[in-house]
Amino acid sequence: MRYYETLYIINPDLSEEAYRDVVDKMTGVIEKQKGVVTKVEEWGKRTLAYEVKKFDKGSYVLLQYCGEPSVIDELKREMTLDDRVIRYQTIKLSDHADPEALKAAAESDKKGPGEEENGTTGSKPAGDEGEHGIQ
Secondary structure, three states: OEEEEEEEEEOOOOOHHHHHHHHHHHHHHHHHOOOEEEEEEEEEEEEEEEEEOOEEEEEEEEEEEEEOHHHHHHHHHHHHHOOOEEEEEEEEEEOOOOHHHHHHHHHHHHHOOOEOOOOOEOOOOOOOOOOOOOO
């Protein structure tokens, strides 16, 4: 499977429900085409560098997924037809990728550096401030 990344910008004036509908729709398109979504990052509303379709702000969403080239065609078609998506760009990250390994890597990124399986950090126990800590 090939590994792709699509960054798309959603109309910033949408309600939370309509915004969520767009995000769910795009991930659903990939899954219907037998693709595997590995990561969905919602970056929130940001100011655009220039006006796009009379918008100066947009809600950014980064989507990483694995699939065959037909996935790209269908995703492009859906984004072009959906007026709520004001701009998108897709790039191919790799020709050969393992979706399960990518999902595992995305999960470990969510935990952050220094966190263990149980969600604790590798630092000192609470209350042990050391020499320079507050007593």
